[in-house]
Amino acid sequence: MGLFLFIFINLNSLLSAWDQRVQLVVYLNDGISADDRKRLDQLISRKIEVVSFEFISRKQAWAKFESSFSKESDLLEKLDFNPLPASYNLKIRSSTDRLAEIRQLSDILVSQAGVESVEYGEKWIGRFETFMIFMKVFLMALASLISLGAVLIISNTIKLSVFSRKDEIELMLLIGATPGSIKAPYLLEGMFQGLLGALVSISLVKLVQVYLKYQFQGSFETLIRGMEFQFLSQTYIVTIFITSIFIGLMGSYISLQQFLNSYYKK
Amino acid sequence: MIQLYNVFKSYQGNPALTDISFIVRRGGFVFVAGPSGAGKSTLLKILFRWESYDRGQVLVNGINVGKLKPNKLHLLRRHIGVVFQDYKLLAGKTIFENVAFAQEIVGTSKKAIRFQTWEALKNVGLSHKKDAYPLQLSGGEQQRVAIARALVNSPEILLADEPTGNLDPEISFEILKLFEQANRKGMTVIFATHNQDILHRGDHPTVSLKRGKVVDSRVLS
Ligand SMILES: Nc1ncnc2c1ncn2[C@@H]1O[C@H](COP(=O)(O)OP(=O)(O)OP(=O)(O)O)[C@@H](O)[C@H]1O
Ligand SMILES: [Mg+2]
Numbered sequence: 001m002g003l004f005l006f007i008f009i010n011l012n013s014l015l016s017a018w019d020q021r022v023q024l025v026v027y028l029n030d031g032i033s034a035d036d037r038k039r040l041d042q043l044i045s046r047k048i049e050v051v052s053f054e055f056i057s058r059k060q061a062w063a064k065f066e067s068s069f070s071k072e073s074d075l076l077e078k079l080d081f082n083p084l085p086a087s088y089n090l091k092i093r094s095s096t097d098r099l100a101e102i103r104q105l106s107d108i109l110v111s112q113a114g115v116e117s118v119e120y121g122e123k124w125i126g127r128f129e130t131f132m133i134f135m136k137v138f139l140m141a142l143a144s145l146i147s148l149g150a151v152l153i154i155s156n157t158i159k160l161s162v163f164s165r166k167d168e169i170e171l172m173l174l175i176g177a178t179p180g181s182i183k184a185p186y187l188l189e190g191m192f193q194g195l196l197g198a199l200v201s202i203s204l205v206k207l208v209q210v211y212l213k214y215q216f217q218g219s220f221e222t223l224i225r226g227m228e229f230q231f232l233s234q235t236y237i238v239t240i241f242i243t244s245i246f247i248g249l250m251g252s253y254i255s256l257q258q259f260l261n262s263y264y265k266k
Numbered sequence: 267m268i269q270l271y272n273v274f275k276s277y278q279g280n281p282a283l284t285d286i287s288f289i290v291r292r293g294g295f296v297f298v299a300g301p302s303g304a305g306k307s308t309l310l311k312i313l314f315r316w317e318s319y320d321r322g323q324v325l326v327n328g329i330n331v332g333k334l335k336p337n338k339l340h341l342l343r344r345h346i347g348v349v350f351q352d353y354k355l356l357a358g359k360t361i362f363e364n365v366a367f368a369q370e371i372v373g374t375s376k377k378a379i380r381f382q383t384w385e386a387l388k389n390v391g392l393s394h395k396k397d398a399y400p401l402q403l404s405g406g407e408q409q410r411v412a413i414a415r416a417l418v419n420s421p422e423i424l425l426a427d428e429p430t431g432n433l434d435p436e437i438s439f440e441i442l443k444l445f446e447q448a449n450r451k452g453m454t455v456i457f458a459t460h461n462q463d464i465l466h467r468g469d470h471p472t473v474s475l476k477r478g479k480v481v482d483s484r485v486l487s
Contacts, residue, residue, distance in 0.1 A: 176341075176346075260336070265316075
C-alpha cells in the first residue's frame with residue numbers, strides 16, 4: 001500500500017512539474033522599437049493567464065545557444081553575426097481549457113507591432129492535455145482500487161478480532177448492551193489501523209524520497225526535476241490521514257454490521 | 267406482564283411451537299413443563315427476541331417483541347434476566363468478573379458493581395469462590411453463578427431455562443427457593459423444567475408443552 005501511495009504521489013508531482021513547463025514563446029523583430037517593447041511588456045503583464053514571463057535579449061539567447069553547443073564551437077566561430085531573435089518566454093497558468101486560452105493569447109500577441117511570430121507547440125500541448133486527463137483518471141482509478149483493497153484488509157482484520165471475542169459479544173447482546181457500546185471498541189480499532197497504515201505509508205514515502213535525494217541527486221535532478229523538491233504538502237498529508245482513518249472506519253463498520261446482523265433472526 | 271397470542275414458530279419448516287397463548291401477570295411465577303424437545307427453550311428465547319416467531323403476537327411489558335428493530339433490542343432485554351440452559355459463562359473471566367460483566371454492560375457504576383456482585387454471590391452461597399474460573403467449578407456451582415448473574419441487575423422478569431439441569435434434588439430445591447425468594451420481591455419468573463419433583467414441590471401455575479403444543483395449562487387469572 002505504501003508503495004502504491006509512493007508511486008501515486010510521485011506521478012502526481014511529476015505531472016504538476018510538467019504542467020508548469022507549458023510555455024509560449026514570442027519572437028520579436030530584430031529592429032523592434034523601444035516603444036513597441038514597452039507596450040508589449042505592459043500587455044503581457046496585464047494578462048491574467050500569464051503566471052510569469054521573462055525577456056531574453058538577442059545576446060542572452062546567443063549565450064544560451066553557445067553554452068549548449070560548446071562542443072561544436074568550430075562551427076559557431078564561423079558565424080560572425082547573431083541569427084537569433086530576442087524573445088519573451090511566458091509561463092501560462094494551468095486551467096481546464098488552457099489550449100484555447102493559449103490560442104487566443106497567441107492571436108492577440110502575433111498581431112502586435114514588433115512581434116515576428118509566436119510559438120507554443122500546439123500539437124504537443126494538445127497531446128499533453130489528453131495525456132494529463134488520462135493520467136488523472138488512471139490515478140483516480142488506482143487510488144479507488146487501493147482504498148477498496150485497504151477496506152477489505154481492515155474489515156478482515158476486524159472480523160478476526162470480532163470472532164475471537166464472539167462469546168463475549170453474544171453475551172453483551174443477550175444482556176442488553178447498546179449497539180453503540182458493542183461497536184465502539186471495534187470501530188476505534190479500525191480507525192487506529194487506518195491511522196497506522198497512513199503513518200507507515202507516509203514514512204515510507206519520506207524514506208525513499210530522502211534516499212533518492214542523497215543517492216541520485218546529480219543524475220536524477222535534470223530528469224525528474226520537480227519530483228525532487230516536492231515531498232508532500234501539508235494538505236496532502238492531512239488528506240491522506242483523514243482518508244485512511246475513514247477507510248479503517250468503513251472496513252470495521254462493514255464487518256461488524258455483518259456479524260451483528262447474523263444474530264438477528266428474521 | 268407477558269402476553270402470548272396464537273404464537274407459531276418453526277425451524278426450517280419443522281414446527282417447534284404451535285398456537286401458543288398464555289398470559290403471565292406482573293409478579294407471577296409460572297412453570298413451563300414438558301419433555302425434551304417440547305419447545306421450552308424456544309418459547310423462552312422468543313420472549314427476549316433471541317429467536318423470531320412466524321405468527322401471532324408477543325407482548326413483554328407492553329413491548330411488541332415481533333416489531334422490535336435490531337438497534338432497539340437492548341430496551342427489551344434490559345427488563346429481562348436469563349439463566350441460560352448452557353450457562354454462557356465466560357471461561358476467561360473469574361466468577362466475580364462474570365457477574366460484574368453483566369452490570370458493566372448496562373452501565374452500572376464501578377462502586378455499585380463491587381457491592382452488588384458481592385451481594386449476588388453471597389445470595390447463591392458462592393462468595394468464597396469469587397476468584398475461581400468457571401471451569402474450576404462443579405456443574406451446580408456454575409449453575410448458581412449463572413443465576414447470580416441473571417439476578418444481579420434486578421430485572422423485572424426472570425427467565426430460567428432448566429436452571430436445575432442435572433443437579434441432585436437437594437441443590438435443585440435450593441435453587442427453586444432462590445427464585446421463589448426473588449419472586450416474593452416482585453420479580454416475574456418463568457421457570458422451564460422437565461423435572462417432575464420440582465413441578466410438584468413448587469406450587470405454581472404450569473404451562474405444559476408437548477411437541478410444541480400446550481397440552482395442559484393451569485395458568486390463568
Ligand atoms: N436452532 C435450531 N435450529 C433448528 N431446530 C431447532 C433449533 N432449536 C431447537 N430446534 C428444534 O425445536 C424443537 C424444540 O427445541 P427446544 O430447544 O425448544 O426444546 P426444549 O423443550 O428446550 O428441550 P430440552 O428440554 O431438551 O432443552 C426441537 O425439536 C429442536 O430440535
Ligand atoms: Mg431447552
